[in-house]
Amino acid sequence: MAADENQDRPGFSDILQELTDSDVVIEIASDEAGRQSLESGPVKLLREAVQASYKALSGSVEVQLETTAVLEEINKRSLSVWLRVHRGGEGALANSSDASHLKFLARGTLAIIAWMDGSSTHEVADLQQAIRVLAWGTSITTTAQPALPSSLALVDAVSAWQKAKTSLKGSDRVRIITNNGLAKLDIRSTIDDPRSLLLSRKLVNHSADMIFLVEMPDYEGSGRWKLKHGLARTTALAEGSTLLDRFYRRELDIRPGDALRCKVDVETSYGPDHEVLSEHYRIVEIVEVLPAMKTDAGIAVPKKDAEMVREAEPQLEHAGA
Numbered sequence: 001m002a003a004d005e006n007q008d009r010p011g012f013s014d015i016l017q018e019l020t021d022s023d024v025v026i027e028i029a030s031d032e033a034g035r036q037s038l039e040s041g042p043v044k045l046l047r048e049a050v051q052a053s054y055k056a057l058s059g060s061v062e063v064q065l066e067t068t069a070v071l072e073e074i075n076k077r078s079l080s081v082w083l084r085v086h087r088g089g090e091g092a093l094a095n096s097s098d099a100s101h102l103k104f105l106a107r108g109t110l111a112i113i114a115w116m117d118g119s120s121t122h123e124v125a126d127l128q129q130a131i132r133v134l135a136w137g138t139s140i141t142t143t144a145q146p147a148l149p150s151s152l153a154l155v156d157a158v159s160a161w162q163k164a165k166t167s168l169k170g171s172d173r174v175r176i177i178t179n180n181g182l183a184k185l186d187i188r189s190t191i192d193d194p195r196s197l198l199l200s201r202k203l204v205n206h207s208a209d210m211i212f213l214v215e216m217p218d219y220e221g222s223g224r225w226k227l228k229h230g231l232a233r234t235t236a237l238a239e240g241s242t243l244l245d246r247f248y249r250r251e252l253d254i255r256p257g258d259a260l261r262c263k264v265d266v267e268t269s270y271g272p273d274h275e276v277l278s279e280h281y282r283i284v285e286i287v288e289v290l291p292a293m294k295t296d297a298g299i300a301v302p303k304k305d306a307e308m309v310r311e312a313e314p315q316l317e318h319a320g321a
Contacts, residue, residue: 016177021102022085024050024065024109025177029078032171043081045164046174050083052160053109056153057131063087063105104138106178108149112157113176117186124151124197151198159194166190205267207284212236214258221248225283227260236264236281243286257292 016025026046047065054063069082085102108131115127132148165187168174174185191197212227224235238244246252254260263285269278 019177019179021099021106021179023068023179024083024085024106025080025175026050026083027078027080027175027177028168029076029173030169030171031077032169042164042167042172043079045160045167047081047083049157049160049164050109050176052157053112054085054105056112056149056157057105057108058101059149061087061101100138103180104134106180107134107138110176110178110181110183112154113161113183113185116158116161116191117189122191122197124154127154155194155197158191158197161185162191162194205265207263207265209287210262210264210281211290212260212262212281214254214256214260216256217247217254218244225260227281229281232279234279234281236283238283238286243289244283252289254289255292259290259292260286261288261290262286 019025026043028043028046047067051065054065064086065083066086067081068084071080071082072078073080085105111130111134112127115122115130119126128148128151131154135148165185168185168187170187172187174187176183176185210229212225212229214225215228215233216226218225218238223238225238227234227236243252244254247254260283262283265282265284267280267282268276269280270276
């Protein structure tokens, strides 16, 4: 290319004015010697972090990032990678009816970075609230648009950003530039174990009357019973001074397939977005033991349930009647 043609080329700042809502630019610069390339570790990991953020925010709508341009400014020791968002298999979204969705993806990605670098508590619920406000502002909360991201999806994105930060040098400077704003990555701000963010649980205790099916009685006297409630299997703790004391004294026979009507303390663990992580049961009182009976089909059911099964069976008349 001739020298006069080089002089006529637009600068990087001029190129950025042509950004659309479907574009994302990763700019990485360093004061140290050494050149970044498109396939170098930091650039690759930063691209994966942007991809993870868009994936978390887009929900069931599949999006892909395509590299459309790479600009290297040798005098600035910088490399800029231009990405364009595509819906899987359908081409660019820039001129489609999903403009609000594109704005949401860009602003949501910047919000994730701002939360990582600026939050003092790193509560995932705070990030979800910020994204919820963005959703209201970009009108993507209709049934045609994806649901707001779960805490697990957001933590996956945070993990990708943290991995990218770890690969950078102390003198590296990173900007994520979109048509809806930009964010400067603070390499010094780190989250050592992003997965630990999911462990900020809220415990709720309550009492309930429940019926458990005995899968394995406590033959070893450990106080732990393998029980089943609906489709959920659990190991329940049985306290002393209950009807089960008679089982331990061999005065009461309880076998697999029997049922226990119990008063139970239930401890429920909720994640940052209120999903149930686990439930633990502590048997306070055994109200009644329901021995299993064999039905005609050979299935063991509690006695009272078996009586109901027999009542529901059709009564056939004798052939000679």
